[in-house]
Amino acid sequence: MNIKRIIDVAKGESEADLLLCNAKVFNVFTKEIIHADVAIVDGIIAGVGQYIDKCAKEIIDLEGAFLVPGFINAHCHVESSMVVPERYCQEELRHGVTTLVTDPHEIANVLGLDGILYMLGASENAPVNYFVQLPSCVPATCFEHAGATLRAEDLLTLKNHPRVLGLGEMMDYPGVLSADTFIMKKLEAFQDMIIDGHAPGLTGCRLQAYTACGIRTDHESSTASEALEKLRAGMAVLVRQGSASRNLKEIISGVLKAQVDTRNLAFCTDDKHLSDIRREGTIRQNLKMAVALGLDSLTALQIATWNAAQIYKLKNIGAIAPGYQADLVILKDLSEFHISAVYKDGCLMVKEGKLLQQKPDSFATGAICDTVNLPPVEEKDLILPDWDRLPVIRIHSGEIITSKEWVKKAEVPDRIADGSLRKVVVIERHHATGNIGVGLIAGYGLHHGAVATTVAHDSHNLIVVGDNNDDILFAIQVIKEMKGGYCLVKDGKDVGSLPLRVGGLMSDVPVEEFLTALDDMLKKAADLGVSPGIDPFITLSFIALPVIPSIRLTDCGMFDVDRFSMFDHCSEKEQ
């Protein structure tokens, strides 16, 4: 930053790189719209005011359009888009987001620190400000095997990275409340930075205890009262509108009703699929919904910009003022938030939805593309436990919560034959340990085939579902050869595959190409008989997540979430 150059441009005594004239500028500090010009040099806003008579390399007359700071997505997992950071950032940028606070929790479960370093490297030249919160809970539980374990000492090696803001969402709130030694070490190590929370439904004294540890954000509120209690406890409430979790309506309605101060609110998506982002954007959608609910547009814009910057202590981001980054969005209106153009560091990046400056493609190479390490798997490894009665994972359309059923082992062949049960297998895929969990699933559909994925929260082991062992074994082989991704097998043939070669989680092909391929896979899965209303891959990806009720399958076997322990041959009697 050449301060002298900025001073000279601000004074109007030196040529600006860019002059945006005649704009309705949103002032985040006073919450006003002010008619002004904006002078930009070296990617920095030098001055806001009367510059129309000053010289500049480029002068653009905004003809009274709204000029607002670039939006901030205060909490997101890039991996959930299934494309690499380079691709993801372009998509966010198209919809006005110029700053991301990310938590590379998924890739960290695959590759630990190397995974985080990959995300930092891949976003080094991203067309957005890309910040990282260090994943605090890898692995998520002790009932499964992830690719890595991250201790406080490991996280500390990245603490001073210029784009690391602090510690990512502390999901293990039972561990916090019981003052688990390993968790205390992590919390103590990051007291001087931002510590994100993740405490769905936590309330009363327990919420106070959780917050007292310095955990000052939360994106899990799903009701107005939960959000208000967290705000009152001093937490920033990140209002989430993702693909699965959609909390904005509840929270914003509650905040409006309670008429509380909004400055500790920010917007986020947490997990949002690429197809949803492509269709409606991220923070733009939060803005639009909030205003439709009755929030005034300027307060909504504060939430989408400066509030998030304040919460994450982002210097020179989130406002249109001298010394700030020239990250700007030109809006046609303040209700639908139609975007005319997006500037990043003073460069025009997006015009009418079209990306103008494609950064050169990055091709991931090395260890990050070689994370699928499977043991040899044979038919004998796919045998169900030798118990009289077996637990069954019952899935439901449009939900990730499962329910528990039981079946007599002797009836299983008939139930598979009549299509009401399918076999599901989770195979540890990071270190070829040979850990394999085998179980039963009901409600999935699928005939004469198998479906497999290496995206499986949070440990991202390989999950395969099928109605016969041959197709299951073949699907494992396909996944192994393509080094991660989705695959569909029917009658011993590979009928469709989508490689996710980066960590087994992400693709690096262009966004359009990826979305077309994904759409094709969904259609083919339907042809295979996967039940309507069930997403063939996303449903599977939550089958191994032992923190969501009621029954799951990990590489260690069937897991009873309600009792928070593994099933065994005695389980059925205890029910």
Added chain:
Amino acid sequence: MNIKRIIDVAKGESEADLLLCNAKVFNVFTKEIIHADVAIVDGIIAGVGQYIDKCAKEIIDLEGAFLVPGFINAHCHVESSMVVPERYCQEELRHGVTTLVTDPHEIANVLGLDGILYMLGASENAPVNYFVQLPSCVPATCFEHAGATLRAEDLLTLKNHPRVLGLGEMMDYPGVLSADTFIMKKLEAFQDMIIDGHAPGLTGCRLQAYTACGIRTDHESSTASEALEKLRAGMAVLVRQGSASRNLKEIISGVLKAQVDTRNLAFCTDDKHLSDIRREGTIRQNLKMAVALGLDSLTALQIATWNAAQIYKLKNIGAIAPGYQADLVILKDLSEFHISAVYKDGCLMVKEGKLLQQKPDSFATGAICDTVNLPPVEEKDLILPDWDRLPVIRIHSGEIITSKEWVKKAEVPDRIADGSLRKVVVIERHHATGNIGVGLIAGYGLHHGAVATTVAHDSHNLIVVGDNNDDILFAIQVIKEMKGGYCLVKDGKDVGSLPLRVGGLMSDVPVEEFLTALDDMLKKAADLGVSPGIDPFITLSFIALPVIPSIRLTDCGMFDVDRFSMFDHCSEKEQ
């Protein structure tokens, strides 16, 4: 901080040190009053909510009184109180202030880094949070000689001190705007911290340029439009109500009228005399006035607490919430802000205006008490310049601005005899360089005597005024022997003296004793014939400040502020 202990108390499973029950708690985040109990352990708030049935070492029923966070004085010069930090902090605490952002600019002009280190040391065990902004402009100008010069390299040695927040008020705004190399170095060195501004009247492009350098606070606004322009430029406006500069009414009225967001406002005093603080407090007075002007009480309290903490990025300060310091004020009402009690780190420190926990006295010793280093001064050194006509400093009752007059040299003896002129002398007192400025002052009064002070902004040289050389020389001798302070001489006799042995600026006697002595000095000065409406010492202390119009005297001689240059024998012709 023992996190486990705090968690256990928050959960209600372990004994709190203190339980404040049945309070109307001010929630800074939501701007609400909430009926709750507050559980405190190890000086930290563990939880806010229903704790009345939990155990604690001490339980206090607040019977529905208001409980608010301790106030924050966002910008003050402790030296202006003329007592050492230990004494000053006690006085602030009595009036509900638990956090100070100080700028040790005065002592730094006397002793440089050693002066700053003295203030940091003296406040090490202060009963308030005592933060320091490193003085950016020492010396203030090049037309005088201070005790020290502070360059960027010097300031950097203290940058990582845990109580240093950044760079103090950048008074040399012409230097900023001309991108002076030494100033740019200082600004660059502190870009990652808070940089305070000082830009009275700066507007338009020049204000944009000043702010673009990362200078993000200002306490010099004296009109509503100035404050609004600074807020819009992204500056935090520190609303000042000091002894001399009283800007609160203008700014708060303007903010109310414009209905802008208030979150970038904080309260400060800048310079406030001890007698004024004793009478009305500091931030409490700001609160009271703001509410009387029509600002709602809760917004005023946000300004006095959390806003300041946010602006200065003070972690765990400024709110009543889990994990925050237990710095609390119990208020009887929200209009007059009558204080019942003040807690610091969970300890009851003040009750009904009475300090309960006197920290042990500290006695300053060493170099800090030996800062008056005067050369031998004789009658021949007190000769006026040999010009036909001489400039005269005309002072006015209740103002620090002076006006310029001229007198024929030949007429000076008569004018001194008739009492309309007095001689004024400024002597460099840090390094005995022998620099002496001699001039004339009108409007001071005083008969057959001399008045001297070592408090003289900003270089703090020795200033003496008198109507005869003998008394002037004797006053110099008295100051020399007492190593700094105020003194009054009449007819060759020391008729009153007030030692300020710490840096020649501050006293370390107890507050009551100091105020009585000061009052006595003021009465005696009046007896000496100092004009009514003229503060005998404070008026003198601004005589050498070359940045305030229109005419000053430094140790280099008479200074024309309007032309920003020294007077010489040609000056009169140029007028």
